[in-house]
Amino acid sequence: MLSRIADSLFWIARYMERAEGTARILDVNYHMMLEQSNQPYRLRWDPLVIIAGEHERFFSLYQGATSYTVLDFLGFRQENPNSIVKCISNARENARTIRDRISRDMWEDLNGLFHEVSRYCVAEVIATGPHRFCNLIKFGTHRFHGVTDATLPHDEGWQFLQAGRALERAGMTARIVDVQYHNLVEGPLSEPDNHQWMAVLKSVAAYEYYRRQYRARIEPEKVAELLLLHGLHPCSIRFNIAALQEALRAVSGTGHGTYANEAERRTGKLLDTLVYDRIEDVLSRGLHAFLTDLQRTCGAIGEDIARTYFYYPVAE
Amino acid sequence: MSALLDGYDPGDFYDEMLATQGKPRPHYAKLYTRLSEMTPAQLNERRQLADLSFLLQGITFTVYSDDRGTERLFPFDLVPRILPRSEWQLLERGLSQRVIALNMFLQDVYGPQRILRERKIPRSLVLSCSHFRREVVGLQVPRGIHIHIAGIDLVRDSKTAEYLVLEDNLRTPSGVSYVLENRLVMTRTFPRLFHRYEVLPVTQYPIELLEILRTLSPRTGKRSTLVLLTPGIHNSAYFEHSFLAQQMGIELVEGRDLVVDSDTVYMKTIRGLTRVDVIYRRIDDDFLDPLVMRADSLLGVPGLIGAARAGNVALVNAVGNGVADDKAICAFVPDIIRYYLGEHPILRSVETYVCSEPAQLRYVLDHLEDLVVKSVGESGGYGMLIGPIASRASIAQFRDRLRIDPRNYVAQPVVSLSRCPCYDPDSGGLAGRHVDLRPYCLYDGEKVTIVPGGLTRVALRPGSLVVNSSQGGGSKDTWVLKGEE
Numbered sequence: 173m174l175s176r177i178a179d180s181l182f183w184i185a186r187y188m189e190r191a192e193g194t195a196r197i198l199d200v201n202y203h204m205m206l207e208q209s210n211q212p213y214r215l216r217w218d219p220l221v222i223i224a225g226e227h228e229r230f231f232s233l234y235q236g237a238t239s240y241t242v243l244d245f246l247g248f249r250q251e252n253p254n255s256i257v258k259c260i261s262n263a264r265e266n267a268r269t270i271r272d273r274i275s276r277d278m279w280e281d282l283n284g285l286f287h288e289v290s291r292y293c294v295a296e297v298i299a300t301g302p303h304r305f306c307n308l309i310k311f312g313t314h315r316f317h318g319v320t321d322a323t324l325p326h327d328e329g330w331q332f333l334q335a336g337r338a339l340e341r342a343g344m345t346a347r348i349v350d351v352q353y354h355n356l357v358e359g360p361l362s363e364p365d366n367h368q369w370m371a372v373l374k375s376v377a378a379y380e381y382y383r384r385q386y387r388a389r390i391e392p393e394k395v396a397e398l399l400l401l402h403g404l405h406p407c408s409i410r411f412n413i414a415a416l417q418e419a420l421r422a423v424s425g426t427g428h429g430t431y432a433n434e435a436e437r438r439t440g441k442l443l444d445t446l447v448y449d450r451i452e453d454v455l456s457r458g459l460h461a462f463l464t465d466l467q468r469t470c471g472a473i474g475e476d477i478a479r480t481y482f483y484y485p486v487a488e
Numbered sequence: 489m490s491a492l493l494d495g496y497d498p499g500d501f502y503d504e505m506l507a508t509q510g511k512p513r514p515h516y517a518k519l520y521t522r523l524s525e526m527t528p529a530q531l532n533e534r535r536q537l538a539d540l541s542f543l544l545q546g547i548t549f550t551v552y553s554d555d556r557g558t559e560r561l562f563p564f565d566l567v568p569r570i571l572p573r574s575e576w577q578l579l580e581r582g583l584s585q586r587v588i589a590l591n592m593f594l595q596d597v598y599g600p601q602r603i604l605r606e607r608k609i610p611r612s613l614v615l616s617c618s619h620f621r622r623e624v625v626g627l628q629v630p631r632g633i634h635i636h637i638a639g640i641d642l643v644r645d646s647k648t649a650e651y652l653v654l655e656d657n658l659r660t661p662s663g664v665s666y667v668l669e670n671r672l673v674m675t676r677t678f679p680r681l682f683h684r685y686e687v688l689p690v691t692q693y694p695i696e697l698l699e700i701l702r703t704l705s706p707r708t709g710k711r712s713t714l715v716l717l718t719p720g721i722h723n724s725a726y727f728e729h730s731f732l733a734q735q736m737g738i739e740l741v742e743g744r745d746l747v748v749d750s751d752t753v754y755m756k757t758i759r760g761l762t763r764v765d766v767i768y769r770r771i772d773d774d775f776l777d778p779l780v781m782r783a784d785s786l787l788g789v790p791g792l793i794g795a796a797r798a799g800n801v802a803l804v805n806a807v808g809n810g811v812a813d814d815k816a817i818c819a820f821v822p823d824i825i826r827y828y829l830g831e832h833p834i835l836r837s838v839e840t841y842v843c844s845e846p847a848q849l850r851y852v853l854d855h856l857e858d859l860v861v862k863s864v865g866e867s868g869g870y871g872m873l874i875g876p877i878a879s880r881a882s883i884a885q886f887r888d889r890l891r892i893d894p895r896n897y898v899a900q901p902v903v904s905l906s907r908c909p910c911y912d913p914d915s916g917g918l919a920g921r922h923v924d925l926r927p928y929c930l931y932d933g934e935k936v937t938i939v940p941g942g943l944t945r946v947a948l949r950p951g952s953l954v955v956n957s958s959q960g961g962g963s964k965d966t967w968v969l970k971g972e973e
Binding site for chain 2: 173174175176178265268269270271272273276279280283284287328423481482484
């Protein structure tokens with residue numbers, strides 16, 4: 173497989189995942205905020221921008237964080253390389269450069285989603301509420317993954333899609349939790365904190381699961397445990413790092429107990445921590461420090477993958 | 489008569505459908521009946537269905553210098569163009585003859601140059617051609633094939649009903665993907681009509697091309713690597729590149745995916761370098777190899793020509809074919825056919841005045857208002873003057889250009905192109921629009937294989953004679969019948 177094609181597949185998955193994550197966060201927070209609008213305390217829009225890792229760019233474009241500016245920025249703004257519309261368009265552009273290598277169904281599905289998304293604008297989404305738009309993205313990306321699973325041979329190209337998706341998802345969950353970390357304090361949760369944590373769970377589609385699993389009030393430690401260390405829920409960081417490891421091993425053909433390249437070494441080491449550490453261990457070291465480290469590692473793994481499979485040093 | 493055909497007037501043109509007002513030609517009879525049964529609303533509904541299908545499949549092309557975004561649908565007209573078998577067989581014979589003779593011409597020009605020494609064609613005309621490539625003189629191309637793929641533009645003259653060659657495209661002719669996609673959409677939108685006719689299939693084209701590519705590999709006995717080299721996603725024909733690569737099951741590569749080491753071409757894969765044997769390149773000669781051609785090209789591969797010269801890689805089409813489809817050389821193709829094959833040319837060309845010949849230039853300058861003037865190296869409908877409809881200013885401008893650089897121009901009389909019925913969005917009914925025909929010819933060194941039909945391009949603007957996609961043209965599915973009707 174051409175390196176450029178593997179690279180594109182990896183990034184199609186990352187962009188789709190990024191679009192989906194952003195749509196979920198927007199959707200949940202927007203509606204949460206509406207519910208709370210009559211309360212004395214104020215929920216704030218700026219954490220959403222921080223989750224996207226775009227704090228500086230945002231404030232260079234807008235005066236402040238309001239429902240309009242945040243929706244515009246995260247949803248539509250061309251200057252934001254991670255806005256939903258931009259992600260879908262990047263994914264589609266990548267697919268266009270390799271459309272001979274993906275299934276016709278995948279292309280038609282993604283191309284259709286792109287054209288559908290292009291019909292929306294921020295004013296309209298504000299007017300009718302962002303739910304429909306966010307749902308379009310959410311189910312659009314799910315459908316794309318489904319179409320991919322059903323029509324693309326599960327060969328090394330498919331593995332690069334899986335790797336991209338898992339890596340992006342792990343990073344997204346890490347950012348969502350990290351932004352809320354300051355709420356992780358001793359003592360009972362305040363009412364707004366409680367709502368924020370519910371929003372977090374809902375934005376990664378884990379709210380109902382949490383209720384069933386823990387049968388308890390929202391407790392930050394338990395939320396952190398679910399989102400970081402759970403072995404089976406597809407939103408958890410551990411789940412995704414394990415999926416990443418599986419995909420990387422499938423590409424290189426490496427068995428258990430060893431590694432073929434730097435990306436696999438780093439992934440394995442990180443997975444060890446996520447499997448064998450308990451949430452108390454993580455919290456005692458400081459959640460913020462842990463998540464910062466983890467995001468840095470995810471970034472490094474992405475670079476390792478590129479160095480191993482995508483880039484050729486310039487020949488003399 | 490239904491509203492769809494109300495007011496349909498063949499006019500003073502050869503109408504492909506009607507022999508005379510209200511009377512269809514035998515091979516159009518079934519279509520004519522079907523159209524008579526349909527209402528404009530029904531046709532429009534199918535038209536929207538077809539458009540949506542193209543949009544969703546992303547079958548688009550890029551228009552340069554259009555700021556409305558890079559992609560546009562290539563307008564598709566639902567009414568098929570139909571050719572009876574006998575008419576097609578004549579074209580097939582004529583096109584085969586032409587391709588074989590032009591290939592011999594290229595072997596000669598880049599080899600012994602017999603035709604120049606014997607002065608059958610002016611040496612200066614050939615050597616001054618901007619597409620003549622000194623860099624590949626003496627390069628032995630695999631199996632002696634220069635023209636693997638040719639797209640030859642034919643028009644039908646309304647005055648004589650005869651097919652004439654308008655121009656040859658021997659470098660990187662495009663459009664064949666539309667032939668295949670148009671057919672697919674047609675069979676979906678008009679299944680019953682399609683069934684009532686016996687239409688020769690077109691889907692075999694990619695397989696036939698693949699077979700030719702395979703035979704060119706310099707490595708025998710091994711599993712060779714065939715690739716299609718594209719300039720990338722911003723090229724106007726990108727969809728086609730990707731489509732053909734997929735249909736042939738070969739790798740679609742860009743220049744940056746390839747590297748040349750010791751005169752051998754490799755592609756960069758996730759498992760290291762893999763040797764490449766045959767390159768169906770859709771990059772112009774100029775951009776192919778910055779070491780030999782344009783040094784500023786970022787699209788090509790440094791060292792590619794060296795690898796071809798060493799016989800380690802086959803390039804399809806060969807480098808330098810532009811000398812044979814130069815519009816001034818086109819005027820000499822009948823001589824070329826007679827010289828190499830000793831045969832009488834089966835297809836006539838549109839009469840062409842070569843402006844580098846002083847007497848012909850004088851005639852052209854005196855008759856600019858009646859002629860079409862074309863730049864010899866351009867394609868896609870760029871850089872031309874259509875005398876009868878041109879403004880005085882642009883005629884004056886061309887007069888100057890012709891005097892300064894006569895070698896760069898040819899002129900042709902305005903051919904009154906035949907017309908086909910097309911959907912007219914203004915009236916909601918059908919109206920006659922001018923068409924041409926570009927068949928795609930594949931040459932394997934022994935015989936020429938031609939996809940039955942080819943791309944019918946249509947000038948969708950009322951009265952327009954320009955069929956190029958970049959100039960408001962569209963296309964139609966072209967049906968060659970198994971029999972006469």
